[in-house]
Amino acid sequence: MRKGQATRERLMDIAEGAIMDKGFGATSIDEIIAAAEITKSGFFYHFPDKNALAFALLERHQQREDELFDRLEARAATLSDDPLHSFLIFITLLAETMDAMETGFPGCLVATFVYQERLFDRNVIVLNRSLVLRWRDRFRGQFERIAERYPPRDTVDLDQLADFVSTVVEGGMVMSRALGERQVLSGQVLVLRSYVKLLFQPALD
Known part of the structure; x- marks a missing residue:
């Protein structure tokens, strides 16, 4: 990794940690550059403003999430x-992966940004919402394939079922953090x- 890219990643790591701890509004550029030990001009070289930083964080979050899900889906398919x-x-x-993370599964940046949506410009808001819909599309596709072979035993909207996956994971993160028990999420x-x-499992005759 080139030095410039490494500095950019370090800034994002520091910012993400601070944002997850206390929120976007309470995280200042000054504290980020102090922790990164660079000048303010160095920060603005990579990110023109905090919204640009937020957008970059969401893009990285999306990439990492896609890579994780793609890897686990591919493994399951084999x-x-x-x-x-x-x-x-x-x-x-997925549950095993969450449990295996040394510091526990990280909080969701998407939810954190939703709670402070008024702080962001339209580009960040649109990207954040697209990440939520990305989960819906991913899991709806899986449920459609399942339903073709195994008709559900109860009436269920597949979009709502796909959103239920997001609800469980997000809620599990909140519960796990509130209780200080990392296994709550995987549970x-x-x-x-x-x-x-x-x-979806067929009823036994």
């Missing part, structure tokens, strides 16, 4: 070509797994 079984494996792998994800299994 273990089963059945869409329901593959999804259940994916959820198990909630496994409860989601049980629900999906019961919803």
Whole structure:
């Protein structure tokens, strides 16, 4: 990694940590550059303003999230070509990944930005909302494939079911952080797994 790129990544790491701890509004450019030990002009070389920083953080968050989900989905697909079984494996792998993270699964930048939406320009707001819809599209696609083979045992809107995945993960993060118990998040994800299994698994005759 080139020096300039390394500095940019360090600034983003510092900013993201501070934002997750106390919010975007309470995180100042001065504290970021002090922690990074660079000049203010050095910061503005990489980010013209805080909105540009926020946009870059969301783009990186999206890339990392996509890479994680793509990797886990690919792994699940190698273990089963059945869409329901593959999804259940994916959820198990996701829960295991969350538990294996040394510092616990990080809080969601998307939710943090939603709570402080008034601080951002339209570009950041639009990107943040697109990340939420990205989850919906990803998981709806999985549920559509499952439903083609296993009709759900209860009436369910697949968009709402896909959003339920986001709700469980986001809520699990809040609960885990509030209680100081990192396993709460993975536990909630496994409860989601049980629900999906019961919803689509054929009834026994």
